Amino acid sequence: MCGIIGIVGKNPVNQLLYDGLLVLQHRGQDAAGIVTCDGNTFYMHKNNGLVKDVFHTRHMRNLAGNVGIAHVRYPTAGSSSAAEAQPFYVNSPFGIVLGHNGNLTNSEQLKSEMFRQDLRHINTSSDSEVLLNVLAHEIEKTSKNAVLNTDMAFDAVAGVHRRCKGAYAVMAMIANFGLLAFRDPHGIRPLVIGKSETEKGTEYIVASESVALDVLGFKLVRDVAPGEAVFIDMDGNFFSRQCAEKPQLTPCIFEYVYLARPDSVIDNVSVYQTRVDMGNSLADKIKREWKNLQIDVVIPIPDTSRPSALQVATALGVPYREGFIKNRYIGRTFIMPGQALRKKSVRQKLNPIGLEFKGKNVLLVDDSIVRGTTSQQIVQMARDAGANKVFFASAAPPVRFPNVYGIDMPSRDELLATGRTDEEICQAIGADALVYQDLDDLVRDIRLSNPEITQFDCSCFDGKYITGDVDAAYLNRIEAMRGDVNKKQKPANSSTQLDLNLVSDQMDEVVE
DSSP: OOEEEEEEOSSOOHHHHHHHHHHTGGGOOSEEEEEEEETTEEEEEEEESOHHHHOOHHHHHHOOSSEEEEEEEOOSSSOOOGGGOSOEEEOSSSOEEEEEEEEETTHHHHHHHIIIIIOOOOOSSOHHHHHHHHHHHHHHHHHTTSOOOHHHHHHHHHHHHHHOOEEEEEEEEETTTEEEEEEOTTOOSOOEEEEEEETTEEEEEEESSHHHHHHHTOEEEEEOOTTEEEEEETTOOEEEEEOOSSOOOOOBTHIIIIISOTTOEETTEEHHHHHHHHHHHHHHHHHHHOTTOOOOEEEEOTTTTHHHHHHHHHHHTOOBOOOEEEOTTSOOGGGSSSHHHHHHHHHHHEEEOGGGTTTOEEEEEESOOSSSHHHHHHHHHHHHTTOSEEEEEESSOOOOSOBOSSSSBOOGGGOTTTTOOHHHHHHHHTOSEEEEOOHHHHHHHHHTTOTTOOOOBOHHHHOOOTTSOOOHHHHHHHHHHHSGGGOOOOOOOEEEEEEGGGTOGGGGGSOO
16 A cells, blocks of 8 residues: 655655655655656656654755655565655656556566576666566567557556466656556556646646545546556646556556545446445344344544444434544554564554543444454453443454455465454454444445446455456465564665756657
8 A cells, every 4th residue: 555646747846745645645755755757857766754743944945846756655575664655766768757556466577587588687676676676678669669648558567467467556757748547457456536727827736645636626527447558648638548558457456445535436336335334234234133232322532443333323313422532643554564662552542531431331343353453452441441341443354365466465374364253253352242234235335436346356355356366375475574673774864866968868858
């Protein structure tokens, strides 16, 4: 899970990109980067940390140009080094920068091909750098040292689709040519298009979530279709083409459960409405299968579960209360690297209001249970605050399988539900009762907003990997690579101006 934005404007875009990253900060807290383009020159600044900490006035002043892309990073593949902050850059064939949301499932194979066949060097362990070099190589093949045009760019994306497997929403910028964005043939990770009419002409934006468009004053046009590529040239002319042979929309269902902001619309589905409908389904299950629960109050685990919890309370006819106060200066514990850090941060992040717990039978509602670290501590916090009984409801089904498409669920040993019954999970988190959402109900809740979506990637719930290339050997390998103990921290800093006039004599001929 990462956040990406690309803008082709009529005025400098540095501030728009920065503001957009702030809105998408929930998609990645590990690192942030912005690259802008002014003629033949890229201006880049990126580093580890939150957006507000990575960029200062001196950095923003150096980010010149009316076109740019930006990225917030959440590490799954590769290390947590600042050297792997995105966007990445290559100077051949034309000078390209790229930011990526997702995860390539055949990155090791591609690395070998890069070295042996394409004669390209991969400098980091990031699959995003692999993807950049695949794109660069495909562009080089289609252009054959000629003047690059949109058809060549789209042919290159078709080549990427043939070679790359997994989930990828991509934002790339080609020097003095334009912005190229595309989505994998399954549409696993989200990508939306927006535009704004100004006195100087139309400005375009492509971003991970529609909320970035809302905040920046752009109007949502549509989603990038699975397998589709869109290109906006430096003058703001818009082009698109389907570049995959057999595209089928199968978005990641966990985007609606947890990852996306509730005020976003993804693939014509309101994330907020989905979470409200999830609450209805959860309440129906409680009425049907847990009639014996004497619930005095429903309390959400802030923030993602609020819409579901409020609907559960309404449907059950019991009071809804805010029982936990959240420290806004602590990040999302789910995406913090390291079990010890996640465990420590829960107590720093949430503090109970004793009045709402004392002597009551409390139903706690959360969006999901992944590792169980947060759930166990929150149940204990409720007991310490004086709760009589603590019931726990998850708006999502049990997470039993790793997610290999860009979410940090790397090890089956770290997933609480793997190999455990619901009763054993309930005992592990210390609750008096545990209610899980049913997968069929979850799928139905999302399809209520867009019945045209016939299939979702539900792999973390059902173990069915839609790209068809994930087996036990692959899961064992990524667990070894991506487990908490193997996540590396490397000190690095990267603030760079890339002068593409030095790349090749052809740079002056990029734009037709």
